[in-house]
Amino acid sequence: MTQHNGYTVVIADSDFGDADIERAIVEGAGHRLVAADCRTEDDVIAAARDADAVLAQYATVGSRAIDAFTRCKVIARYGTGTDIVDVDAATRNGILVTNVPNDWCxxxxxxxxxxxxxxxxxxxxxxxxxxxxxxxxxxxxxxxxxxxxxxxxxxxxxxxxxxxxxxxxxxxxxxxxxxxxxxxxxxxxxxxxxxxxxxxxxxxxxxxxxxxxxxxxxxxxxxxxxxxxxxxxxxxxxxxxxxxxxxxxxxxxxxxxxxxxxxxxxxxxxxxxxxxxxxxxxxxxxxxxxTPHAAYYSEEAIRTVRDFAAHEVVRVLGGQPPLSPVNAAQLASIHLHH
The missing domain is CATH 3.40.50.720 (NAD(P)-binding Rossmann-like Domain)
Structure with missing residues (x-):
């Protein structure tokens, strides 16, 4: 597989107003970007079941969604906390989870x-x-x-x-x-x-x-x-x-x-x-x-977090290691035991 076979990247949800930054990065690497507006886990399943990569800001990507994914390789979180993602379920399914190191905000x-x-x-x-x-x-x-x-x-x-x-x-x-x-x-x-x-x-x-x-x-x-x-x-x-x-x-x-x-x-x-x-x-x-979960917000921080998360997805789809993996060590130990 080359990285230009057009993987599909789904933005489960974001409130940034557009997907221009992500689109430039993802399409620039030869992939397809789909922006959804998920609120529930059912929304995530409907939007991203067949995605190769998922970006998420607030939407819950729990074990139900992760078990429903057919070929997802990476779940990238816009931000540092990964409480919206069931990281253990992702690890069980061989899916990398990435975040953004907290110096962004x-x-x-x-x-x-x-x-x-x-x-x-x-x-x-x-x-x-x-x-x-x-x-x-x-x-x-x-x-x-x-x-x-x-x-x-x-x-x-x-x-x-x-x-x-x-x-x-x-x-x-x-x-x-x-x-x-x-x-x-x-x-x-x-x-x-x-x-x-x-x-x-x-x-x-x-x-x-x-x-x-x-x-x-x-x-x-x-x-x-x-x-x-x-x-x-x-x-x-x-x-x-x-x-x-x-x-x-x-x-x-x-x-x-x-x-x-x-x-x-x-x-x-x-x-x-x-x-x-x-x-x-x-x-x-x-x-x-x-305040409305706005502590992280500045124009500079938003640009950084979108850019970083989108590049993490492109790195993983291109066969490169991500810069900020959450569960790489757990995935590696599973590979060792199989």
Whole structure:
């Protein structure tokens, strides 16, 4: 097989507005590109059953879809997290999964986490709403506390969290981090004090969640954890919505267990829902800021992630190894055992 036998590449879903960047790369390599608008796994099966490669942004590519694929060689994720893909099922079916190393949006997410935190602490939206309606009083934001000297806690301490730590240091904060997969010396070397999960929950004035969504982190922050936080705590989630239980967070924010929250995603991930409406009760609260899973966004980051994901597909279809494989080692070990 040569790479110019016209493989079919399906974009399961994307909200970039067009597929021009991907089309130029895929068709330039002699393949065919089909752009779909999948929301459900059934949509993915219908659109990509006979595809040689699949690109996905939000659509679930689970075991049902992967088992239905007839000749898929690679599933490329637009982004770093692979929680939408059943990687084990892909490995069983001999399909490579690729992602984009998180430096594509590392600074954007770190900036956004700080923006949510600063806006929440300094009551920016409260003040903005008040001045717009004719109230010019510093008291409309009461109470506001000094940020300098406060403890910023990070759940997970990967590259993005390390960038948040650097920003927090510039604001004079004390930074702690809990990451069970990172040796304490490495945490210290990257600018934070290692703490246990319990210490993180109980000592943080600002708690920033920057962990991947896994079985271990799903609903990691629920009622029990929120109850143990300081009543002055501000929770920021720039990772994945389902790490935090929305119902518990609503209770915590209405009953004063914590002071406020800044969320870049909510549990239902609205991008996966076709006719989404803001029925989540969190939207009715004044002490929570919600952005539409936009922390990664900049014009530069979007261009990079589309370019990288499309090139990963072309590399694999052309018989080259991908630059950022998720399950290459597992696939290799399966080949060794057969």
């Amino acid at each position: 590392q600074n954007e997410v770190a900036d956004h986490a700080m923006a949510l935190l600063l806006a929440a602490v300094r009551k920016v939206c409260t003040y903005h709403g008040a001045t717009r309606t004719g109230t010019w009083r510093w008291q409309t934001g009461e109470p506001i506390h000094r940020m300098q000297g406060r403890t910023l806690g990070l759940l997970s301490f990967g590259a993005i969290a390390q960038s948040i730590a650097a920003r927090a240091h510039a604001f004079g904060m004390h930074v702690v981090a809990h990451d069970p997969y990172m040796p304490g010396d490495d945490v210290i070397a990257h600018g934070a004090m290692p703490v246990t999960f319990d210490e993180l929950i109980e000592e943080s004035d600002y708690l920033v969640i920057q962990a991947p969504l896994t079985k271990e982190t799903h609903h990691r922050i629920g009622a029990a954890e929120l109850r143990r936080m300081k009543p002055t705590t501000i929770l920021v989630n720039t990772a994945r919505g389902p790490i935090v239980r929305d119902d518990a967070l609503y209770q915590a924010l209405t009953e004063g267990w914590i002071a406020g929250a800044g969320l870049d995603d909510i549990e239902e991930e609205p991008a996966k829902v076709r006719d989404w409406r803001p029925t989540n009760p969190l939207f009715g609260l004044d002490n929570v800021l919600i």
